[in-house]
Amino acid sequence: MKRIFFWFAVCFGIAAADGVQAEGVERGQVYTVTERIRFNEGTLPIKNKGILLSNFGTDTLDPLNREGKGYVLLLDKSPRVVVPASGALNAPKGMALKEDCLFVADVGCVMVFNLKRPESRPVKIAFPAEDLFVNDILALGDFLLVSVTNTGRLYAIDVKRCDAIWRGKRPVPKRVASIPGANGLAEYEGRLFVASYDPDGKPGEENGIYAIDMTMPESGPVNILAGRAGQYDGIAVAPDGSKLYFSNWHNAEGKAEVGYVDLTAGKEPAVTVLDLGVELLGPADICISAGYLFIPDLPANKLYILAL
Numbered sequence: 272m273k274r275i276f277f278w279f280a281v282c283f284g285i286a287a288a289d290g291v292q293a294e295g296v297e298r299g300q301v302y303t304v305t306e307r308i309r310f311n312e313g314t315l316p317i318k319n320k321g322i323l324l325s326n327f328g329t330d331t332l333d334p335l336n337r338e339g340k341g342y343v344l345l346l347d348k349s350p351r352v353v354v355p356a357s358g359a360l361n362a363p364k365g366m367a368l369k370e371d372c373l374f375v376a377d378v379g380c381v382m383v384f385n386l387k388r389p390e391s392r393p394v395k396i397a398f399p400a401e402d403l404f405v406n407d408i409l410a411l412g413d414f415l416l417v418s419v420t421n422t423g424r425l426y427a428i429d430v431k432r433c434d435a436i437w438r439g440k441r442p443v444p445k446r447v448a449s450i451p452g453a454n455g456l457a458e459y460e461g462r463l464f465v466a467s468y469d470p471d472g473k474p475g476e477e478n479g480i481y482a483i484d485m486t487m488p489e490s491g492p493v494n495i496l497a498g499r500a501g502q503y504d505g506i507a508v509a510p511d512g513s514k515l516y517f518s519n520w521h522n523a524e525g526k527a528e529v530g531y532v533d534l535t536a537g538k539e540p541a542v543t544v545l546d547l548g549v550e551l552l553g554p555a556d557i558c559i560s561a562g563y564l565f566i567p568d569l570p571a572n573k574l575y576i577l578a579l
Contacts, residue, residue: 301547302576307350311567311574313376313407314505315366316560321347324567324574325363325375328356332570335378335403337361343375346574354384359393365407365456365556367415372433374415376405381417381428381444383436394436396428398444404470407556409456409463416463417444418453421470425453450492451477455556457515459508461486464515466503467494474500474521480532495532495540499523505557507564508534509579515540516564518554527551529566529577547575 310332313325327333328340341360344350354360354373364376371387379402383394398405404421413431418424426444436442455466463483469475479496480503496503502520509516514531522528522544528551530544552570559565564577 298578299546300578301549303549304346304350304574304576305572307344307352308567308572308574310569310572311344311555312362312364312569313366313556314558314565314567314574315368316558316565317345317368321345322558322560322565323353323366323368323373324350325360325366327362329362334362334364337378341377343373353386353389359384364405365409365418367408367410369410369415369430370433372430372436374408374428374430376408376417379403379405381405381408381415385437391437394441396441396444398426406454407456409458411458416447416456418450418456418465420452420454420468423449423451423453425450425465448483448492450481454504455506455517457506457508458485459512464506464508465492466506466517468502468504468520472502472521474502476500479503480506480515480517496542499542504553504555505566507557507559509559516557516559518557518566520553527554529554529557529564545577547577549575 310327311324315323324344326342328342329338339358340356341363342352342356343354345353361378367374373384373386375382381396385391402419402422406420407418409416415428417426425448427447428442428444450465452467452469454468457464463485465481467478469478478500479494481492482495483492505518507516513535516531519528528544533541555567555569557566566575
């Protein structure tokens, strides 16, 4: 196991593009990052700049804490804080970027930060009182899709004019769908994927990964992992659309895992579980960039980087 404290592929051109393996790096090789990580839940690739990592920053793991210690790291030559622990974030999770607006899912809300003017005050987009476990954010053109795990709701937020947010025009979340335990979000060529995570820690048949054809919304969501119940958290589609990578806190044996679904296998997608050579405690919101899979192990305070 090698340990690194910098994000090398995107910033220094070792891997030139998504799906391209870094020169001299063997497929399956795993790197570990721990510097400045404190309950890292979310990951977001920033083109040519690195990876953003959302952190709770607390002493104990509580995804619904209100301690105001949350922060966002940029994994670059050396991890550095780009959104400080100034009380604005509690338990930051999924993120999305549009223009200079960084949207961060937090307890009961989405917080918006102006990366061009970091000194400016963030804007809070509040959700209904019962929607506490605001979890992941997916940018879809002029809209953001936001998942809420404890209610299973999916909301759309119109962000066509990000600059209007700084003038006091806060967008209002609009409920658009429901998926049991809606957690991680991913999209590929009009096909939306939603991971399902039971907030009570007791996964049932409904907790899998759902696929929705957004070109035919009347067809409804389909659980492509029916019969493989789990606590599915993060999902990410391979650049060529052939694989859907997932993180799972609780498989049939009660163990955490990371793997992928073969999306080319027809009606019964085949599942492959990856051997990282480490014991995962709770893999969270994964992402793919420059031929690497980024896996935050939330309870372990570690980020694993797997060469694909």
